[in-house]
Amino acid sequence: MPIEGEWIGEARNGEPKRTLDIACADSAGRDWQPESLDGVFTDPPYFGNVQYAELMDFCYVWLRRLVGAGDPAFSAPSTRHAQELTGNENMRRGLVHFTEGLSRTFSRTAAALKPGAPFVFTYHHNDIAAYFPIAAAILDAGLVCSKALPCPAEMGASIHIKGAASSTVDSVFVCRRPQDRDIPEPEVVGDLIREDMLALEESGLKATLGDKRCVTYGHVIRQAVNGLAEKWRTSLAAEDKLDILARWFAAFGGHEALRELAGEKDFPNGNAH
Numbered sequence: 001m002p003i004e005g006e007w008i009g010e011a012r013n014g015e016p017k018r019t020l021d022i023a024c025a026d027s028a029g030r031d032w033q034p035e036s037l038d039g040v041f042t043d044p045p046y047f048g049n050v051q052y053a054e055l056m057d058f059c060y061v062w063l064r065r066l067v068g069a070g071d072p073a074f075s076a077p078s079t080r081h082a083q084e085l086t087g088n089e090n091m092r093r094g095l096v097h098f099t100e101g102l103s104r105t106f107s108r109t110a111a112a113l114k115p116g117a118p119f120v121f122t123y124h125h126n127d128i129a130a131y132f133p134i135a136a137a138i139l140d141a142g143l144v145c146s147k148a149l150p151c152p153a154e155m156g157a158s159i160h161i162k163g164a165a166s167s168t169v170d171s172v173f174v175c176r177r178p179q180d181r182d183i184p185e186p187e188v189v190g191d192l193i194r195e196d197m198l199a200l201e202e203s204g205l206k207a208t209l210g211d212k213r214c215v216t217y218g219h220v221i222r223q224a225v226n227g228l229a230e231k232w233r234t235s236l237a238a239e240d241k242l243d244i245l246a247r248w249f250a251a252f253g254g255h256e257a258l259r260e261l262a263g264e265k266d267f268p269n270g271n272a273h
């Protein structure tokens with residue numbers, strides 16, 4: 001969707017010059033000046049859905065030969081990295097690692113937001129448990145969730161979701177610091193889902209089970225974040241934070257409630273570890 005006057009780049013005729021800064025680095029390790037960011041827009045990994053480093057190594061080994069291992073970006077023999085924010089059984093990375101890394105990344109960038117500025121990211125997963133880390137990261141960053149918007153994202157033909165009943169929509173989470181905006185009041189999740197599904201249908205999207213699931217999870221997690229915001233303790237261990245979210249979810253009605261909300265009988269119970 002074009003936005004008048006909006007452009008991305010360093011130079012354009014008649015416009016003051018800008019500086020772009022692209023870093024190939026662990027997002028959790030970077031410091032930002034306080035109140036320096038107009039907004040944060042990010043697309044974090046979908047827990048264990050895609051193994052970016054394992055995939056990228058196929059290209060990396062050839063690029064490395066072309067560019068030369070002397071270039072700092074190509075000095076490592078592989079793109080695999082202990083700090084990669086994915087679930088990966090071979091490298092013993094589970095939900096706790098994902099929670100801790102996302103939390104550090106979200107907290108550092110959110111702390112640098114200008115007052116009222118949005119922190120926006122997109123996410124989807126088949127398993128509600130893989131949303132608990134993102135909820136913990138939002139809460140650790142001192143944010144609440146103003147909106148969860150469904151947005152067509154993944155290509156239906158994408159090989160890593162082929163035949164997996166996965167969603168072709170993502171939930172876009174729009175978050176802010178609550179002092180800029182009060183903690184949003186609880187909303188009726190069923191109504192929000194119905195409105196979104198109708199809007200997606202009107203836009204011409206033929207929604208899959210995965211799509212409905214994604215829309216449902218987005219709204220449920222948004223309620224969890226806003227419901228837990230007031231009493232959230234960032235000092236707890238990641239395991240305890242995940243446990244708090246699991247207990248919130250159980251009190252919400254658990255998988256049975258999700259099945260009902262999405263109007264599905266054969267809703268899986270998920271498999272994130």
Ligand SMILES: C[S@@+](CC[C@H](N)C(=O)[O-])C[C@H]1O[C@@H](n2cnc3c(N)ncnc32)[C@H](O)[C@@H]1O
Nearest residue numbers: 025026027028043044045046052083084085086
């Ligand atoms: C969902 S993808 C984003 C894809 C991107 N929107 C695009 O269109 O290319 C998540 C990305 O996060 C990267 N990533 C994983 N762990 C990271 C970390 N610790 N720091 C920075 N990026 C990381 C992955 O390599 C992957 O490229």
